[in-house]
Amino acid sequence: MNPLIISILATLFVIIGTCAVFIMLEMTGRVRDNSGKTAWRSIHKKLGWIFIVLFMVMLAVMIQKVSVFQEELTARAVIxxxxxxxxxxxxxxxxxxxxxxxxxxxxxxxLGVTILTLSFALTGITAGYYVLHRSNLSYTTLSAMDADILDVELGKATVSKKCSKCHSLERVYRAFKSDVGWAGTVNRMALLDSPNITSFDVKQSINYLVEQQKIRQKKNGVNLEKEIGQTLVTRKCSVCHDLDKVFDSEKNAQEWTATVKRMAATMDDPEFLSEQETADIVKFLSGRLKE
Ligand code: HEC
Ligand code: HEC
Known part of the structure; x- marks a missing residue:
């Protein structure tokens, strides 16, 4: 369930609990005035049941969340x-x-006041946290401000730990991508494995994946541009037909641009190829002629 919806539920939970407690105090605390008690009691009772239903819904969400979580729980989560x-x-x-x-x-x-107090604490440490960390759930990219937290070794450890759950690490290292390409892939993977890959992990992973390509480029003389093109063609152009169809064709840059655009149009998905990806593919495919 969306954290925003949970925060709203939790806020309702606390408001309803507070109202129920104040009504209870009105009923039992005032000594002389006996008027209107039944009406208050009936409202108190209804609020009480709504409170319990909200609690059970949130409990179910909590159990479901904890059950898919693989990491050690944080102190906040344990409390x-x-x-x-x-x-x-x-x-x-x-x-x-x-x-x-x-x-x-x-x-x-x-008992009522105790339940209310605990509910406040329960909601405060979580709803408050989500409100402060809303950005955690959006698309994460690297910015200049991240320079201080980025660490290649940490990124390497993060990738080996978090990216080998569903496929081999080979699949990760076989791919060469531009910075934007890696940001897109890592964010996509984080979404697949929510909430195990945090936005901090995403940042460290993007940084490492981009850096390790540069290291390989220097050490082994990898032609990064060619590899990025190759990765894109393997991934994007094998959706509808064999790659033979691609590699058997000889075209110049202009012709390839026309073909790739035609193929993207056939795919009928505006997200299928960005301008940059189109340019990278064309460069790679037309570059093959010269080799
Ligand atoms: C929850 C399972 C899961 C996790 C965890 C996961 N992946 Fe994937 N990954 C997939 C699936 C499924 C595919 C194939 C479908 C697709 O491409 O969307 C895939 C495909 C890929 C590909 C090939 C497609 C492409 O975009 O080039 C790369 C590269 C990749 N993953 C990298 C990573 C990295 C890096 C991480 C760690 C940050 C990671 N994966 C973590 C499920 C996962
Ligand atoms: C949505 C499906 C689809 C995708 C994705 C796709 N193609 Fe095609 N491709 C086709 C179809 C259908 C044909 C045969 C009919 C035609 O030529 O339009 C074809 C034919 C071709 C041909 C032979 C015809 C020609 O114009 O030379 C080439 C080369 C080609 N594709 C390259 C690519 C490349 C490069 C990519 C990746 C950028 C790609 N295709 C992605 C559907 C696709």
Missing amino acids: HIILALILIPLILFKVLIVRRHRRFSNILPV
């Missing part, structure tokens, strides 16, 4: 889970006392 678990018996006690064991009803106000 959050403990608070949520403590709330379960407290809410259960409250319902049981109200419905079956009225003799204990004098502890209900204390």
